[in-house]
Amino acid sequence: MSKPRPRPRPRIAKRSATEADPAASNDTTAASGSSVLLGPNTRAKNSTLLDEDDLFLRNRGRTKQDWRQLQQLARTSVSPGKADDDSECEDLAEYSPKHQKKRQNKQNDIPRWQAVGVADILSSDNDDDLQIIESNLSDEREKKSPRKRRRERSRSRSITPPPALPAHQLANARNLVRQALAVAPRAPSPTYLADESTDTIVLDPELAVIAEAVKKEAQLTQNETEQTGGPEVVTIKVRWRPHPFNVSAGNQVWIFKMKRYDTLRDLFEELADLAAVLVDQLVVSYDNKRVYSSGTPHSLRIWAEGELEACDKHTDEYIRTNRHRWSASPSRQDNDKSTRSLSPASPSDSAPEAESTGGEKLKLVFRSMATKDKSIPLTVRSTTTCGAIVKAFLRAAGLPDVYSNASSSGRGKKRVPYPQLMIDGDKMASEAVIGDAGLDDGDLVEVVGLSEA
CATH class of the missing domain: 3.10.20.90 (Phosphatidylinositol 3-kinase Catalytic Subunit; Chain A, domain 1)
Structure with missing residues (x-):
């Protein structure tokens, strides 16, 4: 009898994908419907069996349909850790925006400036390129998820007007435009050429008077311009x-x-x-x-x-009111009794009166504190001295003339000051002429320096 052929010794085979991943083997066993409870001893035995008899053992309970399902599961299966992380992120994203931002950062590892689509601009004048770019941008917007589209914030237009341009910028822009356009400067205005035939024109009397007045006014303005200036x-x-x-x-x-x-x-x-x-x-x-x-x-x-x-x-108010008040009084008092003129009363007055024979007559109103503000009108000439007018006022007021004798008194006695005329606050000297004061009829003149009786 021939001996049976010896059984070949099995070689140690490499671990398959299902053996390397125990979780996958568990899944496959669960899919085939076989459920086995393994203890610690049985696990060790199974590991040795898998190492030695893996080439000869075959799972006969699986059909072709089961193997197809396993292959599909292997293709579509994802690592459990990553799937768990994604599910947790999706659950948290519904409730907290912070986790949503973190998830976006994980997915979009590319910088934001690189992720923006670049619009290619061609150096052509055709408007079709602009339409193509707009369509590309619209396609990108359509590709975005509805959640992202919902997240985009619509920015309202500002109603604030732009700031006004400064004046120097506008001036520079206008100058540049003028230089670029080369606008011709405005022609100078024509100069006035005098008509030589005006000397032969005979004007009407009224027009001749107007022309003469215009010439005089032009000469006056010319003289005024010449008089302007002077030392600094x-x-x-x-x-x-x-x-x-x-x-x-x-x-x-x-x-x-x-x-x-x-x-x-x-x-x-x-x-x-x-x-x-x-x-x-x-x-x-x-x-x-x-x-x-x-x-x-x-x-x-x-x-x-x-x-x-x-x-x-x-x-100033007192002087103006009194001047206007007394300006009309002499017209009402035209009596010969009330008006008195200077007449030669004494030899001492003959000299002033002789000097005042050729002047213009003035009707003035005199008043003093010695007469209790009683006004005394007198008619004088413009060439009369102020000293003679004071003496005439003393005679008209009935006051004693003690001032003329006081000047010739002895040395030991104190000299009495001679009264003076005050016109507009200025005291006039006794030798001064009344016409130098520029008075008119009815002006008020104060006599100061009189001692009250």
Whole structure:
């Protein structure tokens, strides 16, 4: 009898994919419907069997359909750790936005600037490229998930207008446009050519008068323009005018030097300090016209020297009201008894009267504290001296003339000051002529320096 052929010894085969992953083998056994409970001893035995008899043992209970299902499961199966992480992230994403952001960061590992689609711009003038780019952008928007589209925030348009461009930028832009367009400059305006035939034209009398007035006005303006200018430094004298009732106050004159085109503001402040008056209460006049601190010597037409008059507001109001009040009184009092003229009464008055024979007659109103503010009208001539007028006032008021004799008294006796005329706050000397004061009919003149009887 022939001996049976010996059984070949099995070789150790490599572990298959199902053996390497015990979880997969468990799944396959579960899928085939066989459930086996293994203990610790049986596990060791099975491991040796798998190593030795793996080539000869075959699972006969599985059909082709089972193997197809296993292959499909192997293809579609994902690692359990990763699947668990994804499921947890999906569950948390529904409730917390923080986990949703983390999940997006994990999925999108590419930087944001690289993920943005680049629009290719071609150097062509055809508008079809723009339409293609817009369609690509719309396709990308459609590809986005509805959740992401819902997440996009719609930005409202701002109603704030853009800031206005500065003036220098506009000017630069206009200059650039003019230079680029090369706009021709405007032609110069034609000069006036005098008509030579105007000398032969005979005008009507009315038109001739108008033409003559225009010529005179042109000459005056030309003379004024020639008179403008002068030295840069101007000397200004300011004469202070006290109140007529303030007999003790004397005439004060201050001299200031200032530049021609500087305002009088500093002069007003210094003058107010010297006169101990507020600047608001100060009234300054030049040529009987009020001057304000905003004026300049050039605007007053002062060449090198000028004299201003200053007083406080109460003094100015008193002088103006009395001048207007007494200006109409002589017209009402035209009686020969009330008006008195200077007549030769004594040999001492003959000299002044002889000098006043050829002047213009003036009707003035005189008043003094010695007469209890009683007004006395007198008719004088413009060439009469102030000393003669004072003597005539004393005779008309019935006051004794003790002042003329006081000048010839002895040395030991105190000399009595001679009364003086005060016109607009200025005391006139006895030798001065009344016509130099520039008075008109009806003006009021104060007589100061009289002792009350």
